[in-house]
Amino acid sequence: MHQKIKVLFRHRSMEMGGVERVLIDLLENLPRDLFDITFFLTLNQGELRSEIPKDINIITFQKGKEDMSNNKLVRTVQLVKRNLTLLFYRKNPKLLYKNIIKKDFDIEIAPTYAEFENILASPLKSKKIAWFHTDVSYDPNQKRVLNRINNLKKFDWVIFGSKQTRDIIKDLYNIEYPKSCVIYNAIKINEARKKAEEFPVNYDVHPVFSSMGRLHSRKNYHTLMNIHKKLLDEGFSHSIAVIGGGNEMDNLKKQAKELNVEKTFLLLDTQTNPYPYIKNSDYFVLPSESESYPLTIGEVMGLNIPIISTNVGGIPEMIDHNIDGYLVNSDEKSIYEGMKLFLTNSEIPNKIKNNSEKTIDKFDNQKIYDDVTEVFLSQYQNKQ
Template sequence: MPKKIKVLFRHRSMEMGGVERVLLDLLENLPRDLFDITFFLTLNQGELRKSVPKDIEFITFQKGREDMSNNRIIRTLQLIKRNLILRFYKKNPQLLYKNFIKKDFDLEIAPTYTEFDNILSSPLNSRKIAWFHTDVSYDPDRERVLNRINNLKKFDWVIFGSRQTRDVIVDLYDIHFPKSSVIYNAIKINEAVKKASEFPVNYDTHPVFSSMGRLHSRKNYHTLMKVHRRLLDDGLLHSIAVIGGGGEMENLKNQAKELGVESTFMLLDSQINPYPYIIHSDYFVLPSESESYPLTIGEVMGLNIPIISTNVGGIPEMIEHNFDGYLVEPDENSIYEGMKLFLTSSEITQRFRTNLLKSVEKFDNNKIYHEVTSVFQQQYELKG
């Protein structure tokens, strides 16, 4: 029996997010006859931590917030202690591997840029692979971008989540990555369709635009809310349901109160199963200022919900404008015009629904798993 390739994935925590869902999909679907997989989770934290496959080795390092004391003083002390431990082991990675990871690996994987330093500082003689999902054209901090790009260049291989993600680095910085490939994220349409029927969702005000994403300023929900108010003022009754949690929640709640849209701009927080909220909506809107290759777009296409999305990142590699979705610029007027079109033209949205029935065939997960497997095997052979 051939020797299995020993692979270590490292990640910080498992809050609901696109990277976390991509990571879980890989952990579930990489072939077990070829790979011996270990997952090292720095913080045992987040809604998805219990979704890690049971047939891989799962190492957790520090307690998550969910498992800490409800007493404010004790909790503060626990967080301080945790932070000190994390700092110590970040400065002494050889001790982390000796005391906690305790194994040798052929390949070490950074699923996102937050893990670049951790993987690059590994004391192991492994081949190191990075995933990069970030559209650097959005980030105004050139120093931060160059730091990430320079770290990327230190990896043995880089997997980019879309063609645009790699091309924009060439366009803006004239930096090329010959040791790289573009592999799209797998999109589990059948699973989304199945989960969408698990429970009913009733909205008070139709038509409903659903949306899903982490509540971060670059997701542009503050602009979407302004568009919502304008459309209401123009007599176009509708509501918006946003699924996702994050740091912008309080700001968005305050904005909704100021604009008087608390009942029609619904902030539903993170949901373990978001799909019933989407399938019971009439349309989907993604207002982001930056994306790579978002799983949500493919899943919503599979649910046969017409989509308005900003024309950013790898999204035009997923949606064909005016055929199976509608692309707009990430500014208030463009989003307004797109949503107004959906609210006033049932013909265009019905055409999208019809075309989506065929379009979803473009998402081939088996091809994606084969491409990842090939990269891992090639890097293992180069390790020698």
């Protein structure tokens, strides 16, 4: 029997998010006959930690917030201790590998830029692979962008989540990555369909535009709320249901109160199963200023909900405009016009709904798992 390739994934925590869902999918589907996989979870926290496959070796480093004391003072002490421990081991990676990880690996993987420096600091003679999902053109912090794209050069191989993610670095910074490839994220359409039937969702005001994403300023939900108010004022009755949590929640709640749209702009927070909320809506809107290759787009197509999305990142690699989705620019006027079109011209969303039934075949998950496997195998062979 051949020796399995020892692979280490490192990730911070498992709050609900696109990267976390991609990670779980990969951990579930990479071939066990070829790979002995270990998952190093820095903080044992997040809704998705229970979904890590049971046959994966898991090393959890620090206790998650869910498992800390409810006593405010004790909790503060626990968090301070946790932060000091993380800082110590970040500055002493050799001790982290000696005292905590305690194993050798053939390949080490940074699934997101937050792990780039941790993986590059590893003392192991492993092949190091980075995954990059970020559209750098939307980050105003040039120092941070340059740090990330220069760190990418130090990896043995880079996997980009969309063509646009790689191309934009070449266009803006004239930097190319000969040791790289584009591999899209797998989209689990059948699972989304099954979960969408788990419980009923009833909305008070139809038609409903659903949306899903982390509440971050670049997701543009503040703009979507202004558009919602404008459409209501013009007499277009509708509601918007946003599924997702994040640091913009308080700002958005305040904005909803100021605009008096609290009953029609629904902030539903993070949902372990978001699919019934989408399935029972009439349309889906993605107002983001930047994306890579969002899983949600394929899942919503699979649920047969007509999509309006901003034409950013890898989204035009997923949607054929005016065929299986409707693409708009990310400014307020363009999103407004797209939503108004759906509300006034039923032919267009109906056509998109009919076409999306046929086009979901373009998401071929097995090819994605095969491509990732091929990258790992080739890197391991180069190591020998």
